[in-house]
Amino acid sequence: MADSIGLYIHVPFCAKKCLYCDFTSYAGVLDKQYVYKDAIIKEMGMRANIIGNKHISTLFIGGGTPSIVDTTVINAIIDEVYKNFHVDQNAEVTIEINPGTVSVKNLTDYKSIGINRLSIGLQAWQDELLKAIGRIHTSAEFVNSYNEAREVGFDNINVDLMFGLPQQTIGQWIRTLQAVVSLGPEHISCYDLQIEEGTPMHKMVVGGDIKPLDENTDRLMYKTATALLRSEGYERYEVSNFAKPGFRCRHNLNYWHNGPYVGLGCAAHSHLDHIRWANVSGLQSYIDTILDDNIPIAFEEYIDRDTEMFETMMLGLRTSEGVDKKLFEERFGIRLYQRYGHVIDKLSAMGLMHNDESAVKVSDKGVDVLNSVLVEFLP
Ligand code: SF4
Structure with a gap:
């Protein structure tokens, strides 16, 4: 039987950049979504020689905010994946969505094209904290999107949360965890905010406009999350990831097992057969490279055995297993x-x-x- 891989597709469009964001994502260029879709589909053809003989066991549509693009774009991309590659019948198919950018209509479309897992970016429960980090939604919009997803029949939902936000109190963090747990998602991710150089938030810190949270409170928040979520039946199966039994994210587990994966789209990374490579990160340069019939590769390296052993330890030790x-x-x-x-x-x-x-x-x-x-x- 052919090897299994995880397939990642990057959708780099956002309504507005969050202040802490250092992901490859662009605001205000949604008009490029259709040509980007064409480029992704063309890249699938270029990669057919390496993906064509593999089984896809997980497919992850990430971003950016994939839910702000037209559903027909997502539909066309997933359709092409199924047409061109061997996707396992029980494949885990995830899409990242942001509150306020989905409706019953597009959630129903997602379900009908085979998406069986949603990852919703909430980050914090308090609207004042959401505003302070540049998120465009409220927690009420999150609840609405979450309930709509349940209504449509999604039974595998992750909620992304962040702690260590400037000004965030332990009380606010506990309230965030409790409010989310009360909704009963199958999976909760808790990420420690990293203030990366080059982001607006970093400039605000350097300029003295905001103060990063102190290390002790930050650590206490992590320990609080672990204890609270464990007491509610969520296993911490990776440092930042908690799941009810049977709902661990298979796509991410493959990364932590240092397994093979291929990424399509701008800035997507791949690791297959001892080679790691990254696609060009600029949206327009990715599109131009593909439309010029060139493979959009920015960087490639051979992973020697010693490095692969170290990476297998480094990634695997993040998991509870x-x-x-x-x-x-x-x-x-x-x-x-x-x-x-x-x-x-x-x-x-x-x-x-x-x-x-x-x-x-x-x-x-x-x-x-x-x-x-x-x-x-x-x-
Ligand atoms: S929604 Fe996500 S990808 Fe988009 S700007 Fe915010 S953090 Fe970045």
């Missing part, structure tokens, strides 16, 4: 303990890691200092 010893040995032809025994012993003695019969995992204590744990595995 850890790195499976048998799979590691099958993949690299060397026992995990033989390669990393000295590090595992050291970290286990410090209480940062568990070394079970079948896997090595980071302990709860280790998660608190995850970067220092991962650095130990560097080649």
